[in-house]
Amino acid sequence: MGTAAAWTTGRLNTLVCGGPCGPEAVADPLALDRSATVSTVRPDEPVAGGLDPAAVAAAVDGPLAADALGGRVAISVVDPVSGEEVLRTGPDALVPASTTKVLTAAAALAVLDPQRRFETTVERDGDRVVLVGGGDPYLAREPEEDDRIARADVRTLAERTAVALREAGVGQVSVGYDASLFTGPVGSAGWEESYLRNQVVTPVTALWVDRGIRDGRRTSDPAREAAGAFAQGLQAEGIDLVGRIAEVSAPGTTPVARVEGPTVAQAVEALTASSSNEASEVMARHVAIAEGEPATFEGAARAIASALSAADVPIDGLRLDDGSGLARSNRIDPTTLSTVLARAAGGRDWPQLLTGLPIGGFTGTLDDRFEDSAAAGAGVVRAKTGTLTGVHSLAGYTLDARGVPVVFAVLADDTEGINPFETQAALDRVAAALASCTCG
Numbered sequence: 158m159g160t161a162a163a164w165t166t167g168r169l170n171t172l173v174c175g176g177p178c179g180p181e182a183v184a185d186p187l188a189l190d191r192s193a194t195v196s197t198v199r200p201d202e203p204v205a206g207g208l209d210p211a212a213v214a215a216a217v218d219g220p221l222a223a224d225a226l227g228g229r230v231a232i233s234v235v236d237p238v239s240g241e242e243v244l245r246t247g248p249d250a251l252v253p254a255s256t257t258k259v260l261t262a263a264a265a266l267a268v269l270d271p272q273r274r275f276e277t278t279v280e281r282d283g284d285r286v287v288l289v290g291g292g293d294p295y296l297a298r299e300p301e302e303d304d305r306i307a308r309a310d311v312r313t314l315a316e317r318t319a320v321a322l323r324e325a326g327v328g329q330v331s332v333g334y335d336a337s338l339f340t341g342p343v344g345s346a347g348w349e350e351s352y353l354r355n356q357v358v359t360p361v362t363a364l365w366v367d368r369g370i371r372d373g374r375r376t377s378d379p380a381r382e383a384a385g386a387f388a389q390g391l392q393a394e395g396i397d398l399v400g401r402i403a404e405v406s407a408p409g410t411t412p413v414a415r416v417e418g419p420t421v422a423q424a425v426e427a428l429t430a431s432s433s434n435e436a437s438e439v440m441a442r443h444v445a446i447a448e449g450e451p452a453t454f455e456g457a458a459r460a461i462a463s464a465l466s467a468a469d470v471p472i473d474g475l476r477l478d479d480g481s482g483l484a485r486s487n488r489i490d491p492t493t494l495s496t497v498l499a500r501a502a503g504g505r506d507w508p509q510l511l512t513g514l515p516i517g518g519f520t521g522t523l524d525d526r527f528e529d530s531a532a533a534g535a536g537v538v539r540a541k542t543g544t545l546t547g548v549h550s551l552a553g554y555t556l557d558a559r560g561v562p563v564v565f566a567v568l569a570d571d572t573e574g575i576n577p578f579e580t581q582a583a584l585d586r587v588a589a590a591l592a593s594c595t596c597g
Contacts, residue, residue: 207236207241209596212595212596223583225575225579226572227547227573229571230247230568230569231568232565233245233566235496235499235564237499237500237563238562240500242496249473249490250474251488251489251548252485253488253489254550255434255541256489256551256566257477258429259429259498259552260493263465263507266507266510268464269443271420272420274307275424277296277418278412279387279413285331286391287335287407288311288333288335288387289407290383294435294439295309295419296366297309298366305427306423306427311390311416314387316394318391318414321413322413328395329398331398331400332400333404334364334381334383334403334404335405337407339361339439339442340452341452343361345479347483347485349483357483358375358481361438361454362380363380365435421440429514431521434481434482441461445459447460450463454478458480470500472490475493477489485548489568491552498552498566502562511539514540515539515540517538526581526582527588530582533592533593534593538554538585538589539555540552544577548568549569551585551588553565
């Protein structure tokens with residue numbers, strides 16, 4: 158393979174970047190440029206000659222028949238310019254896996270201010286300071302640089318708290334924490350019992366640092382861990398601590414210190430790019446709060462469905478037991494996914510939903526895909542992946558051979574016993590067929 162071809166497929170990632178290339182190393186194709194409006198067209202300036210349904214069907218007919226896609230596969234293809242669904246085949250609603258995050262992200266952008274920043278605060282109650290969790294999905298332990306999002310951290314929060322305490326003449330305090338913004342179980346009833354026990358996912362809470370992960374391990378009590386990190390920061394600033402760290406109710410006083418994390422838009426981009434289960438569950442609870450629902454798994458599911466329905470997204474057959482896609486009981490129709498993505502790709506709503514999508518052969522969960530027979534999609538397909546045992550999905554956006562935009566969602570949930578890499582390659586070939594066809 159020549160150097161140009163190797164670069165196109167992402168096979169030079171290790172040589173150029175020492176591993177998977179991040180967004181800063183990728184020169185996007187023009188239509189997928191993160192720094193520009195994602196769509197090359199505007200909804201009030203329709204492009205003549207949209208997608209031809211017959212051409213779309215012919216392009217994907219062969220790839221969809223692959224044995225590696227198993228016994229249940231469904232696809233929806235939408236013209237993002239007109240919003241028309243030009244192809245829909247297969248069962249009504251399937252297990253979506255992590256493509257569930259597309260709906261969580263869209264609902265967040267629909268009901269929350271995209272420029273709102275997540276806050277973590279400290280309130281004082283006499284000789285006690287209380288760390289109050291504001292549901293920042295990316296709150297960190299220590300200051301760190303991140304080229305995608307603005308991270309807040311509890312070390313900086315401790316420094317600011319210490320300044321306020323010294324100004325008030327206080328040199329000794331006890332530490333409490335309040336994570337009551339979210340309620341209900343820390344794990345979904347739809348999750349495998351082993352998910353929390355085997356540290357597949359962090360218990361969901363409104364307060365944690367580094368998504369509850371330290372040295373590669375997830376803590377069973379992320380809120381207390383965060384409070385411990387904050388307390389260590391106070392000690393480093395010369396504040397004496399008395400008593401044990403305790404879970405308490407915040408006094409409701411004016412915060413003595415605060416830190417601001419990423420905006421909603423930044424958090425959506427980051428969780429879409431990395432497929433973070435923890436960040437997705439936190440965002441789902443913020444959607445619940447915005448919609449007047451309890452900040453629980455059940456409340457989040459109702460809120461996401463309500464937000465999408467209010468945005469005129471079809472939700473027939475929708476069932477959600479979480480916001481991340483870990484629950485096998487989730488069901489999403491491909492039309493729901495493709496409609497959401499078409500709204501973003503058509504420039505009508507939620508542009509951040511597309512800018513965070515991994516690029517085939519280059520970034521995120523697609524950095525090592527779109528090779529060999531699917532190489533036509535490298536660099537021109539942006540899509541969210543979904544993977545559970547026996548379940549694979551791909552939902553995203555591409556341009557056909559003439560540069561006409563195409564939105565697609567393809568799900569296969571009966572592939573147990575099939576090599577998962579073969580199924581992923583088969584899904585890539587479906588997307589690559591749309592990228593290489595003359596469908597417009």
